Amino acid sequence: MDLSLATRSVGDRTVVVVGGEIDVYTAPKLREQLIDLVSAGNYHIVVDMENVEFLDSTGLGVLVGGLKRVRAHDGSLRLVCTQERILKIFRITGLTKVFPIHGSVDEAVAATD
């Protein structure tokens, strides 16, 4: 399955719903989406990864890039993910300490720093 991306606003948060596979082929689409959102002034982003079927370090690099961009504007980038096979790569790379990872979009949207 290719990558699917959809965005919606919840208050001052922008939720990006990602589905499919994030790898070296599809990651540039996600990078572009995050850059576009930040360029348009969306600095509080929630990435819903519940429908992501695959993620490798190329995708992680894009998420880290997004985090750096929003932080440059005092923003936030939160992840929603409960899938063990996706969480595994965050643990292996130590990124569970870098990203706030939530169990639901509602929880991520309500969270504050």
Added chain:
Amino acid sequence: MTVSFTPLPAHVRTARFIAASVGRRAGLAESALDEIRLAVSEACSLAVGFHLAHAPTSPVELRLIDEGQTFSVQVADSVNRPAPDRTLDLALDLAEADLFGQERIGLAVISGLVDDVTVEYSDVGSVVTMTWPIG
């Protein structure tokens, strides 16, 4: 089984699909197949990246070896380069790593996933060998 593919990012997905399919037929558990998908994706992404930069017309090779008790996957590229410094950790900047930084990240992920990993560098390129027990 050996598969040679042109070094294009789109083919990385195909490579992990083939590796997981052959691994399933060899009798690997579903959890090991998830590891294979990720490890093959990391190794093939690196090989494709190095080939696109230095050997765009040479194919990347994926070798799947069922030895009864073990299942091995080899990803071979043909880009001669020095072995990376593996003593560094993932404090690397994931967002802006160059090819060599990505290699260290990719190999660190593979090492975190797979217990039995070797990486050999020679004048003809590198071979990443990852082995899983069957059963």
